[in-house]
Amino acid sequence: MVLYRGRVREALILGGTGAIGTAVVRRLLSHGWKVTVTGRDESHVDAPLLGQGVRFRAVERTDREAIAAVLGPGVDLLLDCACFTARDARILRPLLPLVGSPVMVSSKAVYRDAQRRHSNSEDPPCFEGPIREDQSTLPPGGDGGQDTREGHGRHKVAAERVLLESGAPVTVLRPFKVHGRRARPPRGWVFVKRALDRRPSVLLAREGRGVDHPTSAANLAALVELVAEKPGLRVLNAADPDAPLALEISRMVTAHLGYRWEEVLLPEGARPELGDHPWNRPFTIVLDMTAAELLGYRPVGGYSSTVVEELDWLTDLARSNPYAPELGDGYISRYFDYEAEDRFLCRPAG
Numbered sequence: 001m002v003l004y005r006g007r008v009r010e011a012l013i014l015g016g017t018g019a020i021g022t023a024v025v026r027r028l029l030s031h032g033w034k035v036t037v038t039g040r041d042e043s044h045v046d047a048p049l050l051g052q053g054v055r056f057r058a059v060e061r062t063d064r065e066a067i068a069a070v071l072g073p074g075v076d077l078l079l080d081c082a083c084f085t086a087r088d089a090r091i092l093r094p095l096l097p098l099v100g101s102p103v104m105v106s107s108k109a110v111y112r113d114a115q116r117r118h119s120n121s122e123d124p125p126c127f128e129g130p131i132r133e134d135q136s137t138l139p140p141g142g143d144g145g146q147d148t149r150e151g152h153g154r155h156k157v158a159a160e161r162v163l164l165e166s167g168a169p170v171t172v173l174r175p176f177k178v179h180g181r182r183a184r185p186p187r188g189w190v191f192v193k194r195a196l197d198r199r200p201s202v203l204l205a206r207e208g209r210g211v212d213h214p215t216s217a218a219n220l221a222a223l224v225e226l227v228a229e230k231p232g233l234r235v236l237n238a239a240d241p242d243a244p245l246a247l248e249i250s251r252m253v254t255a256h257l258g259y260r261w262e263e264v265l266l267p268e269g270a271r272p273e274l275g276d277h278p279w280n281r282p283f284t285i286v287l288d289m290t291a292a293e294l295l296g297y298r299p300v301g302g303y304s305s306t307v308v309e310e311l312d313w314l315t316d317l318a319r320s321n322p323y324a325p326e327l328g329d330g331y332i333s334r335y336f337d338y339e340a341e342d343r344f345l346c347r348p349a350g
């Protein structure tokens with residue numbers, strides 16, 4: 001048992017069965033923490049973690065009493081991975097005095113550019129450089145639900161504000177495209193599936209030059225542990241030390257899987273149904289990580305070393321259970337129009 005100032009540190013992770021929760025659990029357990037995670041489905045917790053002592057509690061995120069019941073007094077870290085609206089945040093607010101370091105996972109979706117465009121707007125945003133935490137954000141709340149393209153960022157802003165104005169030492173983290181074991185959506189599947197399907201080529205829109213800064217769940221976990229040890233009222237970007245081009249990402253995947261394909265780099269303005277992928281952006285989006293670095297953030301690795309977690313998880317899952325729901329994610333499925341690609345390349349289908 002690892003003691004910190006004479007006792008075992010304790011963490012509660014709300015919505016702790018996704019990529020972020022899984023990575024944070026692994027990191028904290030390895031450093032001697034006692035960890036409880038909540039979610040709706042215990043089967044989403046990695047079995048080895050249950051064997052290592054992590055506790056699971058089924059708790060609906062909107063159930064104030066149930067959250068209060070699992071939050072013991074003197075919890076050192078409360079990490080909320082399922083806070084999407086001001087209402088969610090208000091449920092948490094009365095509990096914050098019981099917590100050493102409350103941390104909310106927000107999103108880069110809150111940022112808007114000078115033309116008020118954001119990462120989910122129809123018209124893609126164009127930021128002038130790496131985005132700092134003091135970049136303008138969307139107005140809070142509004143009519144659209146938190147699960148809509150227009151509503152998601154706005155409701156995250158509203159949730160952030162409720163917590164940042166609570167008087168507690170709340171850290172708000174703004175990650176970008178999260179990758180890791182149990183990532184939802186598992187964006188790496190776009191290339192892993194192609195390789196497992198032995199596709200002879202990959203088509204990449206905009207010549208694969210899109211950049212959408214990734215966030216490894218393992219790097220995010222390092223930042224979470226740091227802010228748990230240094231509570232404070234702050235907003236921090238949370239991203240990897242590098243932001244590779246989509247073309248580089250595709251090559252990292254094939255290198256890891258030991259597969260080769262022909263790269264078909266489609267020029268700007270090519271048919272939009274061809275070569276689309278999750279990093280397909282006309283303008284680079286990168287988060288400025290200076291604030292986290294000044295606090296002491298040291299990422300565990302760059303994209304090529306950290307993405308391996310997700311690639312191995314997906315490969316194992318595809319081999320053990322090709323019909324696993326994670327592999328049928330609707331967001332990812334739209335990238336696999338093999339017939340349209342074959343027609344374009346004048347190849348027989350199959």
Ligand SMILES: NC(=O)c1ccc[n+]([C@@H]2O[C@H](COP(=O)([O-])OP(=O)(O)OC[C@H]3O[C@@H](n4cnc5c(N)ncnc54)[C@H](OP(=O)(O)O)[C@@H]3O)[C@@H](O)[C@H]2O)c1
Binds near residue numbers: 018080
């Ligand atoms: N994924 C990304 O690329 C990305 C990017 C930026 C920001 N974020 C932020 O990261 C957070 C999500 O982290 P993640 O990607 O690790 O998680 P995730 O894979 O989306 O999992 C969400 C977690 O929340 C739980 N959950 C969801 N709705 C719930 C409800 N109504 N009641 C109880 N539990 C509920 C889920 O439980 P079950 O497993 O039982 O469903 C799971 O534990 C969100 O705040 C999101 O806005 C994610």
